[in-house]
Amino acid sequence: MTATTGSEAVVVDSSGWLEYITEDLNAAGFVPYIEREAAVLMPTIVLYEVFKALVRKRGKTDADRFVSEAFRHILVPLDEDLALASAQVSLEFRLAIADAIVYATALAYQATLITGDAAFRDLPNVIIP
DSSP states (O other): OOOOOTTSOEEEOHHHHHHHHHTOTTHHHHHHHHSOSSOEEEEHHHHHHHHHHHHHHTOHHHHHHHHHHHTTSEEEOOOHHHHHHHHHHHHHHTOOHHHHHHHHHHHHTTOEEEOOOGGGTTSTTEEOO
16 A cells, blocks of 8 residues: 555545445545545446445435535546456456456556455555555
């Protein structure tokens, strides 16, 4: 795990966004990465996963609050290049599809991945707050 400077891009994965939006136990660990001036990239798979989880577990109000926050950041769609890179990342690091898309996005944009997910624990350029 490495620290980021205030100016480099980060990708916050679904676990981090869920902690932050629901003000869960580790929410404070994600605040410096989400509430920053520098680029926060959001893969569209994260938008999907977090919105779905929030609607199901907390209701539409929290989900809408998340979407409002999400649109303040840089959304990164899954295009053909990123899809192929994600497949390679999945094979190389044995990651599930969503995790591979998130990690491939971070790699493609030379960003640090901020996550609460132990599946990323030993990968380069990952911070688990």
